[in-house]
Amino acid sequence: MDTAATESTEFTEFTFRDATDADVDALVALVESAYRGDSSRAGWTTEADILEGRRTDPDGVLAVIKNPDSRLLTVERGGRIVACCQLEHRGDHAYFGMFAVSPTIQGGGLGKTVMAQAERQARENWDAAEMHMSVISVREDLIAWYERRGYRRTGRMTPFPYGDERFGIPQRDDLQFELLVKELA
Structure with missing residues (x-):
């Protein structure tokens, strides 16, 4: 499915497309830089104070790309991947x-x-009626950002997978995921 689209902003141009196998390393680096380690502190989405270790790995990213019910929307500017998100039907x-x-x-x-x-x-x-996401419940600033975009907190929690370093190394003992939902009109 061709999803290439171009959006122009005041000074830059972004290209949207589905990720390919060749993007895996760049996508892992992007996700890690946005959430973990000192590089993530340049933005506001950092999880560096609550989780150490990896946020994702090449196998996890490749699994999303290869899943027929999923796609990894990739955003480029000047030939460099600058944003991404997973969508799963x-x-x-x-x-x-x-x-x-x-x-x-x-x-x-x-x-x-x-x-x-x-x-x-x-x-x-996909004719999806709703968008769902899971957010670490202590990330109040991030949840507030999603709420401003129409997502609502459900109060439905799932436990954080303590002991599974694929999700990071927790720095506190009160982590859990909350389901956020938005109706898609």
């Missing part, structure tokens, strides 16, 4: 995950644009 709804914007350009509106494009694609390609 789950019956009457879509799941939104692996959302990352390069920390050096966060706060400029690209995240809102990526989210709007993801929602549009979920409606148009």
